[in-house]
Amino acid sequence: MANIAIRGLTKRFGPVTAVDRLDADIREGAVTGLLGPNAAGKTTTLRMLLGLIRPDAGAATIGGVRYHRMERPSLTVGAALDGAQPHPGRTGRAHLRILAAAAGLPRTRADDVLDTVGLTAAAGRRAGTYSLGQRQRLALAAALLGDPPVLILDEPANGLDPAGIRWLRDLLRARAAEGHTVLVSSHQLSELARTADEVIIMAAGTVRGQLPTADMTAHKLEMLYLRMTGDRDA
Numbered sequence: 001m002a003n004i005a006i007r008g009l010t011k012r013f014g015p016v017t018a019v020d021r022l023d024a025d026i027r028e029g030a031v032t033g034l035l036g037p038n039a040a041g042k043t044t045t046l047r048m049l050l051g052l053i054r055p056d057a058g059a060a061t062i063g064g065v066r067y068h069r070m071e072r073p074s075l076t077v078g079a080a081l082d083g084a085q086p087h088p089g090r091t092g093r094a095h096l097r098i099l100a101a102a103a104g105l106p107r108t109r110a111d112d113v114l115d116t117v118g119l120t121a122a123a124g125r126r127a128g129t130y131s132l133g134q135r136q137r138l139a140l141a142a143a144l145l146g147d148p149p150v151l152i153l154d155e156p157a158n159g160l161d162p163a164g165i166r167w168l169r170d171l172l173r174a175r176a177a178e179g180h181t182v183l184v185s186s187h188q189l190s191e192l193a194r195t196a197d198e199v200i201i202m203a204a205g206t207v208r209g210q211l212p213t214a215d216m217t218a219h220k221l222e223m224l225y226l227r228m229t230g231d232r233d234a
């Protein structure tokens with residue numbers, strides 16, 4: 001079981017309540033999209049799922065276990081969050097080999113995941129020279145190192161070209177088809193309508209709705225999103 005269960009999750013930053021008693025279930029065998037306006041609390045929620053910040057109240061579990069209690073988290077969950085940048089002077093391959101060693105994974109995994117994300121040709125170049133799309137692919141490669149049953153990705157399509165977006169969609173759909181859990185935050189409603197099985201719509205730190213996307217057009221999702229978030233400028 002590798003579902004994600006969020007119960008009463010709350011995080012305050014001074015006077016700002018970023019996440020407010022959030023409840024949600026994210027199931028296996030599906031791609032779930034996390035949507036919401038800027039400052040809705042999406043990234044804060046993902047950071048709490050990954051034990052990067054402590055909730056003020058509530059809890060989140062992955063496969064029934066809190067992240068910080070996992071013995072080898074990289075075997076359960078792979079994450080790509082904005083801001084986790086590789087050292088610019090290291091090659092993509094060296095970056096992944098260091099992560100693999102730290103996670104107790106075989107060194108050969110670095111080349112496996114470079115191949116999966118289409119970065120083999122650029123693997124020997126310094127990460128500081130990578131394009132935005134190449135950096136996204138490298139972050140995804142890092143998330144895939146432990147071949148985990150759960151992927152948590154913050155805006156993974158940012159910077160990808162149309163072929164890259166399609167490739168990412170196929171990759172995420174294939175992981176879900178194998179029974180894995182995929183949680184993806186995004187602002188790209190039309191892409192999520194195509195990629196996700198369901199979406200969680202957040203605003204002001206709370207869940208406004210969790211909806212299946214089967215047969216939902218991008219237009220319908222946009223209308224529902226705007227209604228649920230009250231975000232006319234989205």
Ligand SMILES: Nc1ncnc2c1ncn2[C@@H]1O[C@H](COP(=O)(O)OP(=O)(O)OP(=O)(O)O)[C@@H](O)[C@H]1O
Pocket residue numbers: 013016017018036037038039040041042043044045
């Ligand atoms: N470290 C922090 N210190 C203070 N405030 C923070 C911190 N992290 C987030 N916040 C605040 O918490 C709220 C939620 O931010 P968060 O980054 O979770 O939103 P988001 O939904 O991911 O937004 P976006 O779509 O713009 O990325 C915002 O008001 C933000 O300013």
